[in-house]
Amino acid sequence: MRFEISKVLDTIEGRVTTDPTLVRAAVDLAELVRFTDLDRGRPASMLRLGIVIDALGRQVQEDGVQVYAVVHRGLLSDGDLTSNERMVVRRWADDGLVEVLNNPGDRMLEVADLLGLPVLTRARLDGLRGRYPWIGQPGRVLAPVVGAGGPTLAAHAGGGAVPAPTDPSPTGARLLARLWRCPEPGCALFGAGGGGGAFADLARVHRTAISQPPPSLRGGAPSCPRHDRPLTDAGARPRHEMLAVRIGGLVRQRFVVADRPVVVGRAPEEDGGITVGQWLNDEARRWISRSHLRLELRGADLVAQDVSTNGSGLRPRGSLDDDDRITLNRQQSRVLGPGDFVELYPGVQVGRAADLPSAAAFAPASVMAEAPTMTMRTVDR
Template identity: 60%
Template sequence: MRFEVSKVLDAIEARLSTDPALARAVVDLSEIVRYADLDGGRPANSVRLGLVVDALGRYLSEENVPVYVVSPRALLSDTDLTSNERMVIRRWADDGKVEVLPMLDDRVFEVAELLGVPVLTRTRGEQFRARRPWVDEPGRLLAAVAGEGGTPVLVSRVGRGDPAKQAERSPMGERLLARVWRCPESNCTSFGSGVDSDSPFADMRTFTSPVSQPPPAVRAGAPSCPRHGAKLKDNGARPAVEVLSVRIDGIVRQRFVVSTEGPVVVGRAPEGGKGVMLGQWLSEDARKWISRGHVQFALRDDGTLTVQDVSTNGSGVRPGGSDDDDQRVTLGRNESRPLAAADVVELYAGVNVGRSKMWATGGVVQPHSVMGEAPTMALRKFDR
């Protein structure tokens, strides 16, 4: 059973991200783990994060939805969690998958405001209303509750939330996320430089790329490290990014980021384990047609997004997302083309890539669950 729980936690890990361009909601892990009413199990269980992640996927009708997780450091010593769960959360923190802080304060709500994403919580945020009046807006606070058949669903704490209508980043968020920040603690996972080569564990540490740095905390009006509390140094302009989505047979399977730092290859199974792999979602015919590395996306310094065909069989661009085959522009090997805002790249019939904001819905009612390997005994207590 421990092996099965570990597999679930690994599946959950794949949905964790502090990347501002990808995160779709923010949660307080110390709150989520105590939703015992969702499974009737022990007082605290980190696997419940998977239930909430699944609920978010259903709410957005999208596969592989990333969640920004914040946790107080005290959770790492909470004996209501198993030693394995505490170890996994520590690893997530060390790898920059989650944000572990000495004290939460209003960090969860701060992240939500800076990024323009909802908070998954059962609270109403009354204590933060004076500073963050948006907590009273429909869809900004979503509560995970047991729905029909006991399946967790997300409901808006105020009014009726519209999954297709995402809030905008705050002006402060836009300013902070336009810069790269450095923490004076060189080994800081989120804002460190990774230059402490004297450490015996230097090669094992993971550092966040400038492209995907989380938002700084704002303390006394200054950008600060959420973990260490130190004032951050402005290290220059942040690389520009575009968020793209892979849409296969009408279903958004994955979002990914292209930045001015370098191109991204999309294909059946890009070499070196880098790039965006589509093979697991393709039909047999599509796998035969689509090359391991099929198209390459790049973002120029002037903001132009380009696509280059690097395949054997070629690809195409549908201007404005048009379904008219007469308008489709064929790309042969090594041919490239700048992409307008609504252009869609077609690798094979029904296998498309475009800017994420083009598709208001992910097109799937029941996204793949991270809980597929969850043993019932891990969640539910024995009847006595």
């Protein structure tokens, strides 16, 4: 069990982000590491973050869901965590994957408010409904609990056990339309290059300008939640499209295409590439090239270019009728119209996230590899 913990933490690392385009819920890390009933383990454990993320994934029927974690600074020196766990949180903070704050206050709720996210908490929020009226809406506040079938999310304030995100608030939309710069040198959240600080190029985490978190509002002024300093406006945030990889009917990963192309393949070497090899059976893995499909925004268009050995198929308006299928090969490219998606191999689909909901009946289950990467399976219970 012990030797597996750092492996599990690595998996969880891919599920925490301050990227407003990808997050699916907001959490308070210092709160949920102490939900001892989730695994009846130590007083505080980072593995519970993975348990809660898995519960969220099951509820929204997607793999790879990511959460926005606000972290009280005290957690970095919390003796109930192992030194390895404290080191991991510190690294996440340095990489801008989580927000470490001296006084988180209601930052978790502010983030949820600005981005329209559900919050996963057991805290009583009754007194905050005046400030955040959505607390009373179904699916916006859910409690991670142990249900009959294991850890799950339960209706909390407002009712509704299924997470129900909304669009960003008008204020959130205004803040997200711009890029912001923190005067603090090396700020991991609002540094030059949209995050990653002075060493953005060396960061292990791929970030683009689009992934900058929402500022905090202090007396109406956009501010850095980490450094409590007013931010300066650094121009318009680039246009972006939210895409998804669906394999065997299940959404495995969402990703964003913004100011630079993104390559999807078995194991692309390109910076920021989306790797799908781990989800494929042998046959699909043989068919799909290391770098298979390149996606790029050109003006208002989302353009897909086949860069593979064996070719891809465009499915116009999502039609699975083979008479409609348009072959893409030998570097051919095509603008993706509404509802269009590309198949790298039968059942391995890439398109706009809104056009690719999880739909298990949709595609051959045989495409899937034997071992999905659910964190839960490696947690000893």
